[in-house]
Amino acid sequence: MRTLEAIPPAGADAVAGVYVHLPFCPYICPYCDFAKWAWDAARAARYLDALHAELRAAPAVRARTLFFGGGTPTTYRPEQIGGLVAAVRERFALPADAEITVEANPDPPLVAKLRGLREGGVNRLSIGVQSFVADELHVLGRRHTAADVEAVVRGAREAGFANLSLDLIFGAPGQSEASWAASLDAAIALGVEHLSCYGLTIEAGTPYATWFARDPAAFAGESLEAELYARAIARLREAGFEHYEISNWAKPGFRSQHNAGYWRNDPYLGLGVGAASYRAGVRATHTRELAAYCDAALAGVPIPGESEQLEGAARAGEAIMLALRTSEGVDTMAFRERYGINVRERYRGVIDDLVAAGVLETAGGALRLTERGRFVANDVCGAFLAD
Numbered sequence: 001m002r003t004l005e006a007i008p009p010a011g012a013d014a015v016a017g018v019y020v021h022l023p024f025c026p027y028i029c030p031y032c033d034f035a036k037w038a039w040d041a042a043r044a045a046r047y048l049d050a051l052h053a054e055l056r057a058a059p060a061v062r063a064r065t066l067f068f069g070g071g072t073p074t075t076y077r078p079e080q081i082g083g084l085v086a087a088v089r090e091r092f093a094l095p096a097d098a099e100i101t102v103e104a105n106p107d108p109p110l111v112a113k114l115r116g117l118r119e120g121g122v123n124r125l126s127i128g129v130q131s132f133v134a135d136e137l138h139v140l141g142r143r144h145t146a147a148d149v150e151a152v153v154r155g156a157r158e159a160g161f162a163n164l165s166l167d168l169i170f171g172a173p174g175q176s177e178a179s180w181a182a183s184l185d186a187a188i189a190l191g192v193e194h195l196s197c198y199g200l201t202i203e204a205g206t207p208y209a210t211w212f213a214r215d216p217a218a219f220a221g222e223s224l225e226a227e228l229y230a231r232a233i234a235r236l237r238e239a240g241f242e243h244y245e246i247s248n249w250a251k252p253g254f255r256s257q258h259n260a261g262y263w264r265n266d267p268y269l270g271l272g273v274g275a276a277s278y279r280a281g282v283r284a285t286h287t288r289e290l291a292a293y294c295d296a297a298l299a300g301v302p303i304p305g306e307s308e309q310l311e312g313a314a315r316a317g318e319a320i321m322l323a324l325r326t327s328e329g330v331d332t333m334a335f336r337e338r339y340g341i342n343v344r345e346r347y348r349g350v351i352d353d354l355v356a357a358g359v360l361e362t363a364g365g366a367l368r369l370t371e372r373g374r375f376v377a378n379d380v381c382g383a384f385l386a387d
């Protein structure tokens with residue numbers, strides 16, 4: 001597998017990655033704010049037709065990676081996902097060894113689909129585990145068990161997957177330092193190549209938001225969240241993972257190439273309901289209305305949605321914010337070549353304040369979060385957007 005560092009930025013006629021949104025789930029989790037719907041065979045079939053129609057009409061750019069997110073993409077049959085892989089390969093000239101990721105829910109039905117997914121060209125799975133602790137899975141509304149996750153990882157290896165990622169959530173109601181450590185240890189013991197650990201966020205309009213409004217004490221406070229994050233950093237370092245992005249850890253050579261394109265601020269193309277694209281400085285987001293998306297895609301007319309042109313300071317601030325998420329930070333020389341902005345001069349006041357606060361460091365030609373800065377990353381990154 002090529003390392004991330006060996007991949008140059010996307011050229012003008014290329015996008016770093018193609019994202020395909022498959023929005024159906026076997027059930028709906030109470031904290032989730034993604035564009036998703038409970039599985040419905042008729043709607044899912046129409047949606048697949050709409051996706052293929054959008055694909056056929058999409059600009060024929062070259063792409064390097066493909067990512068199926070959701071929703072739970074694996075609610076579709078492997079041959080349906082394989083059909084999309086083939087269509088994307090043809091339309092966007094994916095390299096033969098391109099990273100092709102599918103998000104998967106580790107429910108028992110997944111095991112029977114793994115071989116078909118691998119044969120369909122998928123070479124990386126991002127598995128939504130969230131926790132290995134039964135009480136936490138229950139409160140998160142997840143229906144799988146720790147044993148189901150083990151069966152999926154074993155089945156994935158047997159099917160030929162050499163690149164597996166698990167998602168974990170910290171800050172779940174009822175979670176303790178000990179139970180979080182147990183989940184981390186269980187994930188490490190499975191020998192996966194990549195882990196994403198996200199702090200639980202309360203999204204407006206979800207059942208969790210209602211619960212939080214009623215009983216905020218049921219949720220982890222800031223200090224417990226910080227302790228859980230610190231434990232992840234320490235434990236995963238011991239286990240040989242690189243902490244290469246605020247929420248992501250990888251064994252050497254297994255960083256997510258698709259997500260790296262986002263953090264480099266490279267162009268990308270999103271297909272499907274609610275999907276976002278970024279090309280030529282324009283960020284466009286498709287409607288989150290399922291019927292409106294399908295109607296437009298099938299009729300061959302532009303998908304409704306929103307777009308904004310990012311220019312000047314907004315574009316530079318966004319690029320800095322994304323790069324600061326990574327362990328390499330902002331390469332100030334490369335930034336100057338690409339955006340024509342001397343970061344150290346343009347943001348001198350912000351940088352001086354953040355360095356004095358111990359959350360940002362300047363090393364060689366780079367600008368990086370310190371270990372402490374990773375705990376307040378949103379505030380640090382936000383300072384560049386606000387300036």
Ligand code: SF4
Binds near residue numbers: 025032
């Ligand atoms: S499975 Fe994932 S996308 Fe579906 S409702 Fe749960 S968290 Fe949301």
